[in-house]
Amino acid sequence: MQLAExxxxxxxxxxxxxxxxxxxxxxxxxxxxxxxxxxxxxxxxGPQIRGGEAAAMLRLATQPVDCHAxxxxxxxxxxxxxxxxxxxxxxxxxxxxxxxxxxxxxxPEFVRAAGVRVIExxxxxxxxxxxEWRPNMIxxxxxxxxxxxxxxxxxxxxxxxxxxxxAAVIVASLAAVKGxxxxxxxxxxxxxxxxxxxxxxxxxxxxxxxAVGLGAVRGGVRFAAAYPITPxxxxxxxxxxxxxxxxxxxxxxxxxxxxxxxxxxxSYAGAPSITATSGPGLSLMVEGIGLATAAEVPIVVVDVxxxxxxxxxxxxxxxxxLNIALYGMHGDAPHIVVAPQxxxxxxxxxxxxxYLAEAMxxxxxxxSDQFMGQAHAAIDRPADVAFVGQRRIARDIAxxxxxxxxxxxxxxxxxxxxxxxxxxxxxxxxHSERGTPSSAASDHRAQLDKRANKVxxxxxxxxxxxxxxxxxxxxxTWGSVTGAVLEGxxxxxxxxxxxxxxxxxxxxxxxxxxxxAALGGVRELIVIEQSHGAQFYRYLRAHYxxxxxxxxxxxxxxxxxxxxxxxxxxxxxxxx
Amino acid sequence: xxxxxKPAYKASDFKSDIAPIWCPGCGDYHVLLSITRAxxxxxxxxxxxxxxxxxxCSSRIPAYTNCYGFHGVHGRxxxxxxxxKVIRPDQTVIVTTGDGDGYSIGGNHFLHACRxxxxxxxxVMDNHIYGMTKGQPSPTTEPDLDTALTPGGTGLRPFNPxxxxxxxxANFVAxxxxxxxxxxxxxxxxxxxxxxxxxxxxxxxxxxFRPDQRSWKTQVxxxxxxxxxxxxxxxxxxxxxxxxxxxxLYRGNRQPYTxxxxxxxxxLSELEREFEL
Numbered sequence: 001m002q003l004a005e006x007x008x009x010x011x012x013x014x015x016x017x018x019x020x021x022x023x024x025x026x027x028x029x030x031x032x033x034x035x036x037x038x039x040x041x042x043x044x045x046g047p048q049i050r051g052g053e054a055a056a057m058l059r060l061a062t063q064p065v066d067c068h069a070x071x072x073x074x075x076x077x078x079x080x081x082x083x084x085x086x087x088x089x090x091x092x093x094x095x096x097x098x099x100x101x102x103x104x105x106x107x108p109e110f111v112r113a114a115g116v117r118v119i120e121x122x123x124x125x126x127x128x129x130x131x132e133w134r135p136n137m138i139x140x141x142x143x144x145x146x147x148x149x150x151x152x153x154x155x156x157x158x159x160x161x162x163x164x165x166x167a168a169v170i171v172a173s174l175a176a177v178k179g180x181x182x183x184x185x186x187x188x189x190x191x192x193x194x195x196x197x198x199x200x201x202x203x204x205x206x207x208x209x210x211a212v213g214l215g216a217v218r219g220g221v222r223f224a225a226a227y228p229i230t231p232x233x234x235x236x237x238x239x240x241x242x243x244x245x246x247x248x249x250x251x252x253x254x255x256x257x258x259x260x261x262x263x264x265x266x267s268y269a270g271a272p273s274i275t276a277t278s279g280p281g282l283s284l285m286v287e288g289i290g291l292a293t294a295a296e297v298p299i300v301v302v303d304v305x306x307x308x309x310x311x312x313x314x315x316x317x318x319x320x321x322l323n324i325a326l327y328g329m330h331g332d333a334p335h336i337v338v339a340p341q342x343x344x345x346x347x348x349x350x351x352x353x354x355y356l357a358e359a360m361x362x363x364x365x366x367x368s369d370q371f372m373g374q375a376h377a378a379i380d381r382p383a384d385v386a387f388v389g390q391r392r393i394a395r396d397i398a399x400x401x402x403x404x405x406x407x408x409x410x411x412x413x414x415x416x417x418x419x420x421x422x423x424x425x426x427x428x429x430x431h432s433e434r435g436t437p438s439s440a441a442s443d444h445r446a447q448l449d450k451r452a453n454k455v456x457x458x459x460x461x462x463x464x465x466x467x468x469x470x471x472x473x474x475x476x477t478w479g480s481v482t483g484a485v486l487e488g489x490x491x492x493x494x495x496x497x498x499x500x501x502x503x504x505x506x507x508x509x510x511x512x513x514x515x516x517a518a519l520g521g522v523r524e525l526i527v528i529e530q531s532h533g534a535q536f537y538r539y540l541r542a543h544y545x546x547x548x549x550x551x552x553x554x555x556x557x558x559x560x561x562x563x564x565x566x567x568x569x570x571x572x573x574x575x576x
Numbered sequence: 577x578x579x580x581x582k583p584a585y586k587a588s589d590f591k592s593d594i595a596p597i598w599c600p601g602c603g604d605y606h607v608l609l610s611i612t613r614a615x616x617x618x619x620x621x622x623x624x625x626x627x628x629x630x631x632x633c634s635s636r637i638p639a640y641t642n643c644y645g646f647h648g649v650h651g652r653x654x655x656x657x658x659x660x661k662v663i664r665p666d667q668t669v670i671v672t673t674g675d676g677d678g679y680s681i682g683g684n685h686f687l688h689a690c691r692x693x694x695x696x697x698x699x700v701m702d703n704h705i706y707g708m709t710k711g712q713p714s715p716t717t718e719p720d721l722d723t724a725l726t727p728g729g730t731g732l733r734p735f736n737p738x739x740x741x742x743x744x745x746a747n748f749v750a751x752x753x754x755x756x757x758x759x760x761x762x763x764x765x766x767x768x769x770x771x772x773x774x775x776x777x778x779x780x781x782x783x784x785f786r787p788d789q790r791s792w793k794t795q796v797x798x799x800x801x802x803x804x805x806x807x808x809x810x811x812x813x814x815x816x817x818x819x820x821x822x823x824x825l826y827r828g829n830r831q832p833y834t835x836x837x838x839x840x841x842x843x844l845s846e847l848e849r850e851f852e853l
Contacts, residue, residue: 033853204851214851218844223663225655242847244838251662251835254688258655261648265628265659268646269667273659291649378853417644417660417667420623425638425645436594436639437647 008061015078025056036196053082066483133176141180211346219354220389222248225262260288318557358389410454471498488566510543603754603780614764651681690744747772
């Protein structure tokens with residue numbers, strides 16, 4: 001059966017690294033978005049910095065999209081180097097067309113096997129005749145024509161990108177785009193991109209990593225310490241540039257052990273502080289996060305998850321750092337774990353994370369992933385929210401200052417260096433109310449209680465999860481998989497299957513009462529996650545009462561889940 | 577006799593009411609006394625001083641002072657001090673550490689703190705042993721020291737932290753002996769006052785696990801020449817001395833690192849502009 005009406009068009013540019021296919025994808029996304037469409041661009045690259053295989057995968061749509069579609073409508077190959085490696089990442093079908101140059105090698109097996117219609121695009125001949133044309137610009141023009149966009153649509157994007165390379169480069173690029181457009185016929189693509197609906201709201205083009213940086217700064221972050229790691233580096237690079245605009249600073253650290261401790265020092269000194277890393281770096285930071293719990297120093301730690309364990313797949317996505325985020329620390333170490341659900345949600349969740357850290361003087365881990373972190377998307381401008389970090393600060397201190405006082409609220413006022421009478425030693429050792437090291441059972445237990453209670457007492461409000469739909473079948477999912485789940489249940493709904501979706505944004509502390517209410521009346525539960533070890537399912541089992549009838553879809557990375565995968569999960573058993 | 581202006585602070589103003597856990601006779605008592613005397617001489621109020629440490633006997637110092645303090649995890653005092661100083665450059669920030677905490681588990685931070693040259697003072701109480709874990713060899717332990725963990729000795733050459741500090745870019749390098757309280761105090765004052773990253777290695781005997789170090793007091797002597805501003809010359813002197821030359825050995829003139837804080841005038845909405853379609 002037909003899964004869904006086409007409301008989007010999906011295409012990929014393929015080529016060897018350095019051929020410029022990623023920037024071609026970015027130019028097309030910008031061109032389409034400037035002309036009113038929405039879109040999502042992800043990239044898939046090998047481990048090589050230059051010379052490996054690369055693909056820019058785009059989905060253009062008339063509404064915001066948070067996942068890729070079930071198959072690609074158009075493949076534009078600048079060359080076919082190592083393209084076979086994309087076989088699993090690039091679902092194709094008889095409705096797909098491929099534009100490629102017969103002179104750049106044989107069409108790969110996975111493309112031929114899918115029954116793709118191959119249309120010739122003589123890139124080599126065209127660049128031989130016009131030496132100043134770049135093959136990727138020709139490919140861009142051809143894609144515009146096939147998609148039904150005027151080649152002039154890319155003019156602003158090209159002028160913007162190549163502005164500092166001089167007029168000659170812009171002229172040559174525009175000529176190559178025109179040449180590429182004229183080399184193919186419009187109307188060859190079975191899929192159509194409907195005209196964009198007029199939208200009154202402001203729209204952004206942003207990556208998930210940029211969105212995390214922006215959200216954190218909105219939430220009050222003014223200090224970052226940075227150690228580069230794929231796929232988190234863009235957060236740090238964005239912060240380096242933008243913290244400097246708002247009176248903040250970023251320091252590059254010598255390793256992740258340093259970066260986590262630097263932000264603990266910066267936050268102790270009074271600045272809301274952040275670092276960003278991926279799995280291997282998080283492993284190194286865990287001891288420091290425990291210190292921040294014990295010393296009650298607010299910090300935000302972003303983990304842009306990639307395939308693991310160990311070095312894993314640095315350039316590709318997985319949801320397999322949930323366990324370490326939840327349970328990584330030794331001792332009983334209350335902390336917060338949150339996860340955004342889309343590129344757009346990265347803005348909100350990072351802002352909220354900063355607010356939560358400051359409000360509870362606690363470490364907050366934000367679990368993003370490579371898929372949404374490095375995706376570029378056109379989104380509606382996220383709403384402004386009021387979550388700005390407000391730390392309880394001790395001022396005008398009279399008498400003995402008790403940093404970890406047990407008389408009064410569990411979130412205790414923090415003295416900042418320089419405040420007379422507030423001198424105390426923040427300590428990772430078990431300590432008394434004053435912070436004095438103590439191995440007494442009474443002090444240990446009292447401070448464990450204090451740190452646990454300040455989290456239990458906190459009202460996290462409605463932002464703990466996003467809830468969609470109703471019905472006796474529910475899907476529980478999290479993170480970037482949520483986008484595919486929502487599209488999948490929309491497909492199921494056209495079959496009359498009503499599915500409810502519960503996607504917790506707050507993973508720790510668990511919210512048993514809220515979850516019980518969200519699961520009320522559910523007969524059948526499907527847990528969907530991107531982890532080989534079913535980490536999310538095991539977490540749910542540990543913290544929540546689940547319906548008896550539970551099915552788990554634990555699909556390892558790095559392949560993204562697609563709406564059709566979800567739809568089949570929802571319909572397969574019932575059809576059988 | 578003309579009246580000297582009364583000093584604003586006494587050493588006791590910088591001491592807390594917490595009794596140290598150190599063994600009787602430990603060199604670290606003297607280091608604590610020298611630090612508090614130096615702070616009194618420097619004349620800033622206790623709340624404008626922060627003392628940061630890691631784990632080990634020497635790292636207990638912050639809580640024994642009346643300053644702001646951070647007793648972090650093993651080896652990470654320098655990164656915490658770095659974050660603190662970057663955000664609060666007005667604070668005097670001193671790192672107190674030992675040869676295990678500062679040179680072994682924290683060795684990478686030592687290199688990079690020297691290189692970064694932030695205006696910090698690192699005081700290392702070096703007793704060539706892990707005292708708190710009861711007597712294991714550190715990077716400065718002699719190769720033949722017989723320990724339970726390394727029967728017959730490590731067979732490894734100890735490294736020379738002062739030369740490493742020089743090679744890594746420290747802006748001030750000194751050696752002191754815990755028992756010489758007057759000299760140690762003036763070296764600490766000098767180190768804190770000198771711009772950039774100041775490194776002070778204090779020979780601080782461990783009377784429990786290294787009773788042989790009681791003889792240090794007869795072995796130490798003032799360095800025969802004044803400090804140089806030439807790191808190559810300082811390194812040659814340090815590499816060829818007997819390990820007991822005391823005093824300021826190198827005084828550099830590198831510009832301290834100051835992170836680039838931008839203006840604070842930018843409205844947050846300006847950050848959105850790059851995303852607007």
